[in-house]
Amino acid sequence: MSEQRFLGYRRPDGRVGVRNHLLVVPTVICASVVAERVAAAVPPRGAALPHLAGCGQLGPDLHITHETLAAYCGHPNVGAVLVIALGCEQVVAQYLAESARRAGKPAEIVAIQSEGGTVRATARATEIAKRLVAALERDEREPLDIASLILCVKCGGSDYTSGLAANPALGRVADRLVDFGGTAVLGEIAEIMGAEHLLAARATSPDTGAQLIQIISRVEGEARALGLDIRGTQPSPGNIRGGLTTIEEKSLGATHKGGERTPLSDVVPYSGRITRRGLTVMDTPGLDVESVTGMVGGGAQVVVFTTGLGTPTGNPIAPVIKITGNARTAVTMADNLDLDVSGILDDRETLDAAGDRLFAEVIDVCSGKLTATERLGHKEFAIHRRNPTI
Amino acid sequence: MKPAIVISARDNVATALDALDAGRVLQLDTATVTVVEPIPRGHKIALRAIRAGDEVIKYGSAIGTATMDIAPGAHVHTHNVASDRGRGDRAQDARVAAPRLAEPPEEGP
Numbered sequence: 198m199s200e201q202r203f204l205g206y207r208r209p210d211g212r213v214g215v216r217n218h219l220l221v222v223p224t225v226i227c228a229s230v231v232a233e234r235v236a237a238a239v240p241p242r243g244a245a246l247p248h249l250a251g252c253g254q255l256g257p258d259l260h261i262t263h264e265t266l267a268a269y270c271g272h273p274n275v276g277a278v279l280v281i282a283l284g285c286e287q288v289v290a291q292y293l294a295e296s297a298r299r300a301g302k303p304a305e306i307v308a309i310q311s312e313g314g315t316v317r318a319t320a321r322a323t324e325i326a327k328r329l330v331a332a333l334e335r336d337e338r339e340p341l342d343i344a345s346l347i348l349c350v351k352c353g354g355s356d357y358t359s360g361l362a363a364n365p366a367l368g369r370v371a372d373r374l375v376d377f378g379g380t381a382v383l384g385e386i387a388e389i390m391g392a393e394h395l396l397a398a399r400a401t402s403p404d405t406g407a408q409l410i411q412i413i414s415r416v417e418g419e420a421r422a423l424g425l426d427i428r429g430t431q432p433s434p435g436n437i438r439g440g441l442t443t444i445e446e447k448s449l450g451a452t453h454k455g456g457e458r459t460p461l462s463d464v465v466p467y468s469g470r471i472t473r474r475g476l477t478v479m480d481t482p483g484l485d486v487e488s489v490t491g492m493v494g495g496g497a498q499v500v501v502f503t504t505g506l507g508t509p510t511g512n513p514i515a516p517v518i519k520i521t522g523n524a525r526t527a528v529t530m531a532d533n534l535d536l537d538v539s540g541i542l543d544d545r546e547t548l549d550a551a552g553d554r555l556f557a558e559v560i561d562v563c564s565g566k567l568t569a570t571e572r573l574g575h576k577e578f579a580i581h582r583r584n585p586t587i
Numbered sequence: 588m589k590p591a592i593v594i595s596a597r598d599n600v601a602t603a604l605d606a607l608d609a610g611r612v613l614q615l616d617t618a619t620v621t622v623v624e625p626i627p628r629g630h631k632i633a634l635r636a637i638r639a640g641d642e643v644i645k646y647g648s649a650i651g652t653a654t655m656d657i658a659p660g661a662h663v664h665t666h667n668v669a670s671d672r673g674r675g676d677r678a679q680d681a682r683v684a685a686p687r688l689a690e691p692p693e694e695g696p
Contacts, residue, residue: 358629361592361602390672391670393647394648417672434619437664440602440603440627440629440630440631442631442643442650442664442665442670443650443669443670443671443672444650444670445649446645447670448647449648449650450646541589542604543590543604544589545589
């Protein structure tokens with residue numbers, strides 16, 4: 198198949214970006230306000246990663262925080278990194294700066310305690326941020342092969358239209374991107390439950406299929422160990438009002454968005470680097486923001502998020518394209534949406550035509566067109582937590 | 588616009604694309620069925636008789652098990668279908684009572 202291109206940023210480590218942000222990353226919750234103020238002083242390139250973690254964490258939980266923040270520092274949508282540290286926290290500022298430098302991008306650190314408080318740290322960091330952004334302004338987009346793109350496929354606020362229209366339309370885009378040599382990533386293990394047989398049948402190796410079944414069993418096992426019924430959260434009350442009866446039904450509709458023929462080439466942990474072309478499944482929870490945070494951390498440069506009921510959330514560094522198959526939501530939530538594919542259900546548009554339109558939108562957004570989430574300033578970010586704070 | 592959509596030939600339910608009134612006759616790809624009770628838009632309708640304990644099938648795969656007999660044309664939802672996945676409440680060592688989403692009515696449709 199011939200090459201298809203978009204206009205993006207080539208990074209020194211060979212990865213390609215669709216945005217060119219200055220990432221202002223706090224090591225710990227205590228540095229989050231300073232990071233947000235510094236990023237707000239350099240719009241629109243400044244992107245803060247305010248978060249609630251970075252201290253009082255043990256084992257796997259601290260590991261997830263460290264690796265997620267480091268993954269954002271190395272992410273190709275980021276051109277430069279400014280780490281805001283406090284001074285006494287667990288997360289290591291130098292580790293975050295190093296992961297940016299390893300990817301060939303400038304990184305600096307400002308620590309609030311050694312700088313002498315909020316006012317001095319904010320002033321010093323803002324001065325550095327302005328210098329880093331001035332350098333980013335000189336970078337230019339160039340034509341790049343879409344085979345370098347990793348598309349995060351996501352659904353949220355689902356109703357009956359999600360599985361019938363928006364998810365199959367997105368699946369067409371995933372199939373086509375993978376045909377061109379690209380990659381799609383699907384998360385939310387609880388929402389694969391009941392449809393895993395369809396994905397496992399497309400696994401490129403028996404190990405990959407077995408890994409998928411194993412993490413789904415783990416999630417079911419966690420519910421069993423607590424004596425809890427996943428029906429308490431899945432489907433959600435809004436899903437049920439919209440006509441979805443069981444998690445199996447929701448999952449079968451949801452997995453459509455990963456494509457109909459994409460090979461399942463890998464299963465990775467939360468925020469784990471996505472390296473194999475085809476379809477990767479990431480071990481994320483079903484909560485929208487935690488899930489998108491992890492998949493962008495894994496390297497997805499762009500997100501397509503289908504919604505039946507309408508939902509506003511975005512991401513600090515990756516454009517999130519919102520589409521709906523619900524004609525009523527297309528009107529009532531118009532501000533938050535990029536594309537209306539409701540014509541699929543009342544014969545105004547074929548599934549293939551809607552898929553073509555969405556594919557073109559993905560290319561345009563990757564080349565710089567702003568999404569509704571970007572215009573509205575939706576930059577939600579939440580790191581998945583597995584353990585209590587100590 | 589079609590009143591309801593059947594996704595796979597194996598399915599024993601269709602999805603209503605508009606609110607359906609009782610008495611309406613639907614001629615669908617795989618079945619003709621008379622609506623026996625109001626079906627909200629987006630909700631499911633039985634295409635044929637489904638016995639308690641049978642699988643309810645949509646997208647060509649099981650989406651749960653019927654908890655009571657369901658007549659052709661009846662509303663299919665949480666009152667007469669239960670998920671079979673992630674059911675910690677069914678485990679022998681369950682210590683916490685699971686919340687119920689919907690109590691089944693005393694009599695079937």
